[in-house]
Amino acid sequence: MSPRIPDTHAEAWALLPWLANGRIAPEDREWVEAHVQTCAECRAELAAQRMVASHVTREEADSPPQAGSDEQRSFNKLWARIEAAESASIPITGTGAAVGTTRSSRTVRWLAAAVVVQALGLGVLGMSLKNNGAMPASDDFRTRAQEEPRLNAPAVRIVFAPSASIDSVNTLLENQGLSIVAGPGSQGNFTAELSPDAVASGASAESVATVMKKDPNVTLAEPVQQ
Amino acid sequence: MALQSVDSNTRAAPAPHTDSTERELLERIARSKDQAAFRTLYGNYYQRLSRLLARMSVRREDIEEVVNDTFWVVWTKASEFRGASQLSTWIIGIAYRRALNALRRAKLRPVSDEPFDEDSVSVGSSEEEETNTQWLSLGLERLPVEQRMALELTYTLGHSCEEVAAILDCPVNTVKTRLFRARETLKQVLPELAGMSGEKS
Numbered sequence: 001m002s003p004r005i006p007d008t009h010a011e012a013w014a015l016l017p018w019l020a021n022g023r024i025a026p027e028d029r030e031w032v033e034a035h036v037q038t039c040a041e042c043r044a045e046l047a048a049q050r051m052v053a054s055h056v057t058r059e060e061a062d063s064p065p066q067a068g069s070d071e072q073r074s075f076n077k078l079w080a081r082i083e084a085a086e087s088a089s090i091p092i093t094g095t096g097a098a099v100g101t102t103r104s105s106r107t108v109r110w111l112a113a114a115v116v117v118q119a120l121g122l123g124v125l126g127m128s129l130k131n132n133g134a135m136p137a138s139d140d141f142r143t144r145a146q147e148e149p150r151l152n153a154p155a156v157r158i159v160f161a162p163s164a165s166i167d168s169v170n171t172l173l174e175n176q177g178l179s180i181v182a183g184p185g186s187q188g189n190f191t192a193e194l195s196p197d198a199v200a201s202g203a204s205a206e207s208v209a210t211v212m213k214k215d216p217n218v219t220l221a222e223p224v225q226q
Numbered sequence: 227m228a229l230q231s232v233d234s235n236t237r238a239a240p241a242p243h244t245d246s247t248e249r250e251l252l253e254r255i256a257r258s259k260d261q262a263a264f265r266t267l268y269g270n271y272y273q274r275l276s277r278l279l280a281r282m283s284v285r286r287e288d289i290e291e292v293v294n295d296t297f298w299v300v301w302t303k304a305s306e307f308r309g310a311s312q313l314s315t316w317i318i319g320i321a322y323r324r325a326l327n328a329l330r331r332a333k334l335r336p337v338s339d340e341p342f343d344e345d346s347v348s349v350g351s352s353e354e355e356e357t358n359t360q361w362l363s364l365g366l367e368r369l370p371v372e373q374r375m376a377l378e379l380t381y382t383l384g385h386s387c388e389e390v391a392a393i394l395d396c397p398v399n400t401v402k403t404r405l406f407r408a409r410e411t412l413k414q415v416l417p418e419l420a421g422m423s424g425e426k427s
Contacts, residue, residue: 014402015387017377017409023386045409052412053381055362060277060382070290071272075265078294082301162261 009035012042020049072159072220073187153193154205155181155224156212160190164217172217176208191224248313256304268297271314274383275321281378282371288328296321311392318383319393322375329371365415373408376401 012035018024019032036042156178160169173180177198183190194203205223212221248270254263272293279289299320307316366374372394379390391398 014406017380017405018387021380021384023380023384023389025386025388048413049409052362052377052409055359056366056378056381059281059363071269074272074290074294075268077290078268078297079261081294081298 009039009042012036012039013045016042016046016049017053020046020053076187151181151191151193151224151226153196153199154203154208154226155191155193156205156209157220157222157224158190158192158212158218159188159220161217161219168217172212172215176211177203178208189220245312245314249309252300252304252307252313255301256307259301264297264301267300271297271317275318278318278378278382279321279325281382282325282329282375283367284325284328285332288332292321292324292328295324312389315385315389315392318379319395322393323395326371361416362412365412368415369408369411373404373411376404377408380405 012032015024015028015032016036019029019036024032036046172178173192177195178192179195180190180192185191194205194208198208209221209223212218248267251260251263251267254260255267275293275296276289279292280286284292296317300317307313366377369377375394376390379385379393380387385393387398387401391401394401
Protein backbone atom coordinates (compact mmCIF):
# COMPACT_ATOMS: atom_id res chain seq x y z
CA MET A 1 0.00 0.00 0.00
CA SER A 2 1.47 3.35 -0.97
CA PRO A 3 1.76 5.94 1.79
CA ARG A 4 -0.93 8.56 2.11
CA ILE A 5 0.19 11.91 0.70
CA PRO A 6 -2.15 14.57 2.07
CA ASP A 7 -0.23 17.53 0.72
CA THR A 8 -2.70 19.97 2.10
CA HIS A 9 -1.72 23.27 3.58
CA ALA A 10 -3.71 22.78 6.77
CA GLU A 11 -2.20 19.40 7.56
CA ALA A 12 1.33 20.56 6.83
CA TRP A 13 0.72 23.66 8.96
CA ALA A 14 -0.33 21.50 11.93
CA LEU A 15 2.86 19.44 11.70
CA LEU A 16 5.33 22.33 11.49
CA PRO A 17 6.26 22.24 15.22
CA TRP A 18 7.63 18.72 14.74
CA LEU A 19 9.44 19.70 11.58
CA ALA A 20 10.97 22.48 13.68
CA ASN A 21 12.05 20.13 16.50
CA GLY A 22 13.23 17.36 14.17
CA ARG A 23 10.74 14.77 15.47
CA ILE A 24 8.25 14.70 12.63
CA ALA A 25 7.21 11.15 11.69
CA PRO A 26 9.38 9.77 8.87
CA GLU A 27 6.32 9.10 6.72
CA ASP A 28 5.31 12.77 6.97
CA ARG A 29 8.68 14.44 6.61
CA GLU A 30 9.00 14.21 2.86
CA TRP A 31 5.64 15.61 1.86
CA VAL A 32 5.67 18.32 4.54
CA GLU A 33 9.12 19.46 3.45
CA ALA A 34 7.98 19.48 -0.16
CA HIS A 35 4.97 21.59 0.76
CA VAL A 36 7.08 24.03 2.75
CA GLN A 37 9.39 24.55 -0.21
CA THR A 38 6.45 25.76 -2.30
CA CYS A 39 4.46 27.63 0.39
CA ALA A 40 5.76 31.00 1.56
CA GLU A 41 3.28 31.09 4.44
CA CYS A 42 4.50 27.76 5.82
CA ARG A 43 8.14 28.80 5.39
CA ALA A 44 7.49 31.90 7.47
CA GLU A 45 5.60 29.86 10.06
CA LEU A 46 8.42 27.32 10.27
CA ALA A 47 10.89 30.12 10.90
CA ALA A 48 8.56 31.54 13.55
CA GLN A 49 8.26 28.19 15.30
CA ARG A 50 12.02 27.79 15.28
CA MET A 51 12.23 31.15 17.00
CA VAL A 52 9.77 29.96 19.66
CA ALA A 53 11.66 26.67 20.04
CA SER A 54 14.92 28.51 20.42
CA HIS A 55 13.37 30.78 23.04
CA VAL A 56 11.93 28.03 25.24
CA THR A 57 15.11 25.97 24.93
CA ARG A 58 17.17 28.97 26.01
CA GLU A 59 14.82 29.63 28.93
CA GLU A 60 15.27 26.03 29.98
CA ALA A 61 19.06 26.28 29.74
CA ASP A 62 19.08 29.55 31.69
CA SER A 63 16.90 28.31 34.53
CA PRO A 64 19.04 27.52 37.55
CA PRO A 65 19.34 23.82 38.36
CA GLN A 66 18.21 22.51 41.70
CA ALA A 67 21.15 21.93 44.00
CA GLY A 68 22.35 18.37 44.37
CA SER A 69 21.68 18.61 48.08
CA ASP A 70 18.05 19.50 47.29
CA GLU A 71 17.75 16.36 45.23
CA GLN A 72 19.21 14.19 47.99
CA ARG A 73 17.01 15.80 50.61
CA SER A 74 13.93 15.28 48.46
CA PHE A 75 14.85 11.66 47.86
CA ASN A 76 15.45 11.09 51.57
CA LYS A 77 11.94 12.37 52.28
CA LEU A 78 10.44 10.10 49.66
CA TRP A 79 12.40 7.11 50.92
CA ALA A 80 11.32 7.76 54.50
CA ARG A 81 7.73 7.86 53.27
CA ILE A 82 8.15 4.56 51.45
CA GLU A 83 9.74 2.91 54.46
CA ALA A 84 7.01 4.20 56.75
CA ALA A 85 4.28 2.96 54.42
CA GLU A 86 5.86 -0.43 54.02
CA SER A 87 6.49 -0.77 57.74
CA ALA A 88 2.85 0.05 58.38
CA SER A 89 1.82 -2.70 55.99
CA ILE A 90 3.79 -5.40 57.85
CA PRO A 91 1.41 -8.07 59.17
CA ILE A 92 1.30 -8.17 62.97
CA THR A 93 1.13 -11.95 63.06
CA GLY A 94 3.73 -14.00 61.31
CA THR A 95 1.66 -15.40 58.47
CA GLY A 96 1.86 -12.51 56.10
CA ALA A 97 2.58 -12.65 52.43
CA ALA A 98 6.12 -13.27 51.30
CA VAL A 99 6.47 -9.80 49.88
CA GLY A 100 5.45 -8.25 53.16
CA THR A 101 7.96 -10.37 55.00
CA THR A 102 10.73 -9.42 52.61
CA ARG A 103 9.98 -5.76 52.92
CA SER A 104 9.73 -6.09 56.67
CA SER A 105 13.17 -7.63 56.87
CA ARG A 106 14.62 -4.99 54.61
CA THR A 107 13.02 -2.23 56.62
CA VAL A 108 14.37 -3.60 59.85
CA ARG A 109 17.82 -4.00 58.34
CA TRP A 110 17.73 -0.46 57.05
CA LEU A 111 16.62 0.96 60.37
CA ALA A 112 19.17 -1.13 62.22
CA ALA A 113 21.92 0.09 59.91
CA ALA A 114 20.83 3.67 60.40
CA VAL A 115 20.90 3.28 64.16
CA VAL A 116 24.31 1.61 64.02
CA VAL A 117 25.73 4.38 61.86
CA GLN A 118 24.27 6.97 64.17
CA ALA A 119 25.69 5.20 67.21
CA LEU A 120 29.02 4.93 65.47
CA GLY A 121 29.04 8.65 64.83
CA LEU A 122 28.24 9.44 68.41
CA GLY A 123 30.91 7.05 69.61
CA VAL A 124 33.58 8.40 67.32
CA LEU A 125 32.61 11.93 68.25
CA GLY A 126 32.87 11.11 71.91
CA MET A 127 36.24 9.46 71.54
CA SER A 128 37.55 12.30 69.43
CA LEU A 129 36.52 14.92 71.93
CA LYS A 130 37.79 12.86 74.80
CA ASN A 131 41.16 12.36 73.17
CA ASN A 132 41.43 16.06 72.55
CA GLY A 133 40.64 16.76 76.19
CA ALA A 134 37.73 18.82 75.02
CA MET A 135 34.74 16.84 76.20
CA PRO A 136 32.10 19.49 76.76
CA ALA A 137 29.97 19.77 79.84
CA SER A 138 26.75 17.84 79.52
CA ASP A 139 24.71 21.02 79.12
CA ASP A 140 26.75 21.91 76.07
CA PHE A 141 26.69 18.48 74.47
CA ARG A 142 24.84 18.62 71.21
CA THR A 143 24.74 16.30 68.28
CA ARG A 144 21.52 16.62 66.27
CA ALA A 145 20.81 19.97 64.73
CA GLN A 146 24.30 21.17 65.48
CA GLU A 147 24.63 23.78 62.77
CA GLU A 148 28.32 24.00 61.96
CA PRO A 149 30.99 22.64 64.28
CA ARG A 150 34.11 24.65 64.91
CA LEU A 151 36.64 23.19 62.51
CA ASN A 152 40.37 22.98 62.96
CA ALA A 153 41.18 21.28 59.66
CA PRO A 154 39.69 20.79 56.18
CA ALA A 155 36.47 18.85 56.57
CA VAL A 156 33.80 17.04 54.58
CA ARG A 157 30.10 16.55 55.21
CA ILE A 158 29.05 12.93 54.73
CA VAL A 159 25.80 10.98 54.61
CA PHE A 160 26.42 7.24 54.75
CA ALA A 161 24.31 4.82 52.79
CA PRO A 162 21.67 3.08 54.90
CA SER A 163 23.29 -0.26 54.08
CA ALA A 164 26.79 0.78 55.19
CA SER A 165 28.27 -1.49 57.86
CA ILE A 166 30.37 -0.39 60.82
CA ASP A 167 33.44 -2.02 59.36
CA SER A 168 33.04 -0.40 55.97
CA VAL A 169 32.49 3.03 57.53
CA ASN A 170 35.54 2.59 59.78
CA THR A 171 37.69 1.48 56.88
CA LEU A 172 36.51 4.32 54.72
CA LEU A 173 37.24 6.95 57.37
CA GLU A 174 40.62 5.42 58.16
CA ASN A 175 41.68 5.22 54.52
CA GLN A 176 40.87 8.87 53.96
CA GLY A 177 42.42 10.06 57.21
CA LEU A 178 39.12 11.34 58.50
CA SER A 179 37.80 11.73 62.03
CA ILE A 180 34.15 12.49 62.66
CA VAL A 181 33.79 15.68 64.67
CA ALA A 182 30.02 16.21 64.53
CA GLY A 183 26.79 14.50 63.69
CA PRO A 184 24.44 13.06 62.98
CA GLY A 185 22.61 16.17 61.80
CA SER A 186 18.95 16.35 60.98
CA GLN A 187 19.61 14.78 57.57
CA GLY A 188 21.78 12.00 58.99
CA ASN A 189 24.88 13.94 58.00
CA PHE A 190 28.23 13.77 59.76
CA THR A 191 31.11 16.23 59.62
CA ALA A 192 34.59 14.71 59.46
CA GLU A 193 37.96 16.46 59.62
CA LEU A 194 41.10 15.49 57.78
CA SER A 195 44.01 14.39 59.95
CA PRO A 196 47.26 16.43 59.88
CA ASP A 197 48.96 13.51 58.15
CA ALA A 198 46.34 13.44 55.40
CA VAL A 199 46.67 17.20 54.88
CA ALA A 200 50.47 16.88 54.81
CA SER A 201 50.19 14.23 52.14
CA GLY A 202 48.30 16.63 49.89
CA ALA A 203 44.70 15.64 50.60
CA SER A 204 42.09 18.36 50.57
CA ALA A 205 38.41 18.48 51.49
CA GLU A 206 37.54 18.59 47.80
CA SER A 207 39.74 15.63 46.82
CA VAL A 208 38.48 13.50 49.70
CA ALA A 209 34.86 14.38 48.94
CA THR A 210 35.39 13.36 45.33
CA VAL A 211 36.73 9.97 46.41
CA MET A 212 34.01 9.47 49.02
CA LYS A 213 31.24 10.20 46.54
CA LYS A 214 32.30 7.22 44.48
CA ASP A 215 32.10 4.82 47.41
CA PRO A 216 28.88 2.77 47.50
CA ASN A 217 28.74 3.22 51.28
CA VAL A 218 28.35 6.98 50.86
CA THR A 219 25.19 8.73 49.74
CA LEU A 220 26.49 12.29 49.90
CA ALA A 221 29.93 13.82 50.40
CA GLU A 222 30.80 17.46 50.02
CA PRO A 223 33.60 19.71 51.24
CA VAL A 224 32.68 22.02 54.11
CA GLN A 225 33.42 25.63 53.32
CA GLN A 226 35.51 27.08 56.10
CA MET B 227 13.46 37.17 10.43
CA ALA B 228 15.88 35.06 8.46
CA LEU B 229 14.46 31.91 7.01
CA GLN B 230 16.50 28.82 7.61
CA SER B 231 16.52 25.78 5.43
CA VAL B 232 14.15 23.01 6.34
CA ASP B 233 16.90 20.62 7.35
CA SER B 234 18.87 23.04 9.47
CA ASN B 235 18.36 23.76 13.11
CA THR B 236 16.58 20.51 13.79
CA ARG B 237 17.54 18.45 16.76
CA ALA B 238 16.91 15.02 18.10
CA ALA B 239 14.91 14.50 21.25
CA PRO B 240 17.10 15.24 24.24
CA ALA B 241 17.25 11.81 25.81
CA PRO B 242 20.29 11.71 28.06
CA HIS B 243 19.33 8.36 29.47
CA THR B 244 18.40 5.65 27.05
CA ASP B 245 15.05 4.03 27.38
CA SER B 246 16.55 0.53 27.57
CA THR B 247 18.85 1.52 30.44
CA GLU B 248 15.97 3.05 32.34
CA ARG B 249 13.80 0.01 31.71
CA GLU B 250 16.49 -2.13 33.30
CA LEU B 251 16.36 0.11 36.35
CA LEU B 252 12.58 -0.21 36.46
CA GLU B 253 12.80 -3.98 36.18
CA ARG B 254 15.17 -4.08 39.15
CA ILE B 255 12.70 -1.97 41.12
CA ALA B 256 9.79 -4.21 40.14
CA ARG B 257 11.68 -7.45 40.71
CA SER B 258 13.60 -6.81 43.91
CA LYS B 259 12.62 -3.33 45.13
CA ASP B 260 16.18 -2.24 44.39
CA GLN B 261 16.81 1.05 46.21
CA ALA B 262 19.97 1.87 44.24
CA ALA B 263 18.11 1.49 40.94
CA PHE B 264 15.29 3.64 42.29
CA ARG B 265 17.74 6.34 43.43
CA THR B 266 19.39 6.38 39.99
CA LEU B 267 16.08 6.67 38.17
CA TYR B 268 15.01 9.43 40.57
CA GLY B 269 18.22 11.32 39.80
CA ASN B 270 17.66 10.93 36.07
CA TYR B 271 14.35 12.76 36.31
CA TYR B 272 14.65 15.12 39.27
CA GLN B 273 16.01 18.14 37.39
CA ARG B 274 13.93 17.53 34.29
CA LEU B 275 10.65 17.26 36.17
CA SER B 276 11.45 20.11 38.56
CA ARG B 277 12.08 22.50 35.69
CA LEU B 278 9.06 21.33 33.73
CA LEU B 279 6.80 21.75 36.76
CA ALA B 280 8.16 25.21 37.44
CA ARG B 281 7.29 26.15 33.88
CA MET B 282 3.78 24.80 34.42
CA SER B 283 3.49 27.40 37.20
CA VAL B 284 3.43 24.76 39.91
CA ARG B 285 4.32 26.53 43.13
CA ARG B 286 7.90 26.10 44.23
CA GLU B 287 6.78 24.54 47.52
CA ASP B 288 4.64 22.01 45.62
CA ILE B 289 7.27 20.89 43.12
CA GLU B 290 9.06 18.49 45.45
CA GLU B 291 5.73 16.99 46.46
CA VAL B 292 4.69 16.43 42.85
CA VAL B 293 8.06 14.87 41.97
CA ASN B 294 7.90 12.58 44.99
CA ASP B 295 4.26 11.68 44.36
CA THR B 296 5.29 10.75 40.83
CA PHE B 297 8.08 8.50 42.03
CA TRP B 298 5.85 7.03 44.70
CA VAL B 299 3.74 5.76 41.80
CA VAL B 300 6.87 4.56 39.99
CA TRP B 301 7.90 2.62 43.13
CA THR B 302 4.52 1.08 43.76
CA LYS B 303 3.48 0.46 40.14
CA ALA B 304 6.81 -0.50 38.59
CA SER B 305 5.64 -4.02 37.90
CA GLU B 306 2.56 -2.72 36.08
CA PHE B 307 4.48 -0.81 33.40
CA ARG B 308 3.83 -2.76 30.24
CA GLY B 309 6.26 -0.99 27.96
CA ALA B 310 3.72 0.12 25.37
CA SER B 311 5.34 3.56 25.46
CA GLN B 312 8.72 4.92 26.41
CA LEU B 313 9.40 4.92 30.13
CA SER B 314 9.94 8.69 30.04
CA THR B 315 6.49 9.09 28.51
CA TRP B 316 4.97 7.14 31.39
CA ILE B 317 6.83 9.04 34.11
CA ILE B 318 6.28 12.52 32.66
CA GLY B 319 2.61 11.66 32.13
CA ILE B 320 2.25 10.78 35.81
CA ALA B 321 3.95 14.04 36.77
CA TYR B 322 1.66 16.00 34.46
CA ARG B 323 -1.50 14.61 36.05
CA ARG B 324 -0.14 15.14 39.56
CA ALA B 325 0.77 18.69 38.61
CA LEU B 326 -2.75 19.39 37.39
CA ASN B 327 -4.04 18.25 40.78
CA ALA B 328 -1.54 20.50 42.53
CA LEU B 329 -2.61 23.45 40.41
CA ARG B 330 -6.26 22.78 41.21
CA ARG B 331 -5.47 22.57 44.91
CA ALA B 332 -3.58 25.84 44.72
CA LYS B 333 -6.54 27.33 42.82
CA LEU B 334 -4.14 28.81 40.32
CA ARG B 335 -5.60 30.10 37.12
CA PRO B 336 -3.33 29.22 34.24
CA VAL B 337 -4.82 31.92 32.04
CA SER B 338 -5.11 35.45 33.17
CA ASP B 339 -8.00 37.57 31.96
CA GLU B 340 -6.05 40.60 32.93
CA PRO B 341 -4.56 42.58 30.06
CA PHE B 342 -0.83 42.49 29.65
CA ASP B 343 1.11 44.90 31.75
CA GLU B 344 2.77 46.49 28.78
CA ASP B 345 4.82 48.77 30.99
CA SER B 346 6.72 45.69 32.15
CA VAL B 347 8.12 45.21 28.68
CA SER B 348 10.88 47.51 27.58
CA VAL B 349 9.48 48.28 24.17
CA GLY B 350 11.87 51.16 23.82
CA SER B 351 14.89 48.93 24.23
CA SER B 352 17.53 49.23 21.59
CA GLU B 353 17.87 45.46 21.65
CA GLU B 354 14.99 44.24 19.55
CA GLU B 355 15.83 40.62 20.20
CA GLU B 356 15.73 41.13 23.93
CA THR B 357 12.36 42.82 23.63
CA ASN B 358 11.01 39.94 21.55
CA THR B 359 12.24 37.55 24.20
CA GLN B 360 10.36 39.42 26.89
CA TRP B 361 7.17 39.42 24.86
CA LEU B 362 7.52 35.73 24.16
CA SER B 363 8.00 34.99 27.85
CA LEU B 364 4.85 36.94 28.64
CA GLY B 365 2.99 35.09 25.89
CA LEU B 366 4.08 31.72 27.24
CA GLU B 367 2.88 32.65 30.70
CA ARG B 368 -0.50 33.51 29.22
CA LEU B 369 -1.04 30.05 27.73
CA PRO B 370 -3.42 27.61 29.45
CA VAL B 371 -1.48 24.85 31.13
CA GLU B 372 -2.53 22.21 28.58
CA GLN B 373 -1.25 24.30 25.69
CA ARG B 374 1.89 25.28 27.56
CA MET B 375 2.65 21.65 28.32
CA ALA B 376 2.15 20.60 24.69
CA LEU B 377 4.54 23.33 23.64
CA GLU B 378 7.14 22.59 26.34
CA LEU B 379 7.07 18.86 25.66
CA THR B 380 7.56 19.54 21.96
CA TYR B 381 10.22 22.22 22.09
CA THR B 382 11.95 21.86 25.47
CA LEU B 383 11.95 18.08 25.76
CA GLY B 384 11.84 17.41 22.01
CA HIS B 385 9.02 14.85 21.98
CA SER B 386 7.19 13.73 18.86
CA CYS B 387 3.49 14.47 18.42
CA GLU B 388 2.58 10.88 19.31
CA GLU B 389 4.72 10.97 22.46
CA VAL B 390 3.13 14.24 23.59
CA ALA B 391 -0.30 12.66 23.07
CA ALA B 392 0.71 9.69 25.22
CA ILE B 393 2.03 11.92 28.01
CA LEU B 394 -1.03 14.16 28.03
CA ASP B 395 -3.31 11.13 27.57
CA CYS B 396 -5.21 12.65 24.67
CA PRO B 397 -5.61 12.05 20.93
CA VAL B 398 -2.92 13.19 18.53
CA ASN B 399 -5.31 15.66 16.94
CA THR B 400 -5.91 17.26 20.32
CA VAL B 401 -2.17 17.86 20.65
CA LYS B 402 -2.11 19.49 17.22
CA THR B 403 -5.08 21.66 18.17
CA ARG B 404 -3.50 22.73 21.46
CA LEU B 405 -0.28 23.70 19.73
CA PHE B 406 -2.22 25.46 16.98
CA ARG B 407 -3.99 27.59 19.58
CA ALA B 408 -0.76 28.22 21.46
CA ARG B 409 0.86 29.41 18.24
CA GLU B 410 -2.06 31.75 17.57
CA THR B 411 -1.87 33.21 21.07
CA LEU B 412 1.85 33.84 20.76
CA LYS B 413 1.32 35.61 17.45
CA GLN B 414 -1.12 38.00 19.11
CA VAL B 415 1.60 38.83 21.61
CA LEU B 416 4.46 39.05 19.16
CA PRO B 417 3.38 40.10 15.67
CA GLU B 418 6.82 39.21 14.26
CA LEU B 419 5.74 35.59 14.65
CA ALA B 420 2.92 36.23 12.19
CA GLY B 421 5.32 37.73 9.71
CA MET B 422 4.17 41.24 10.53
CA SER B 423 6.49 44.14 11.09
CA GLY B 424 7.00 45.22 14.53
CA GLU B 425 4.71 47.75 16.18
CA LYS B 426 3.24 46.31 19.34
CA SER B 427 0.63 48.85 20.17
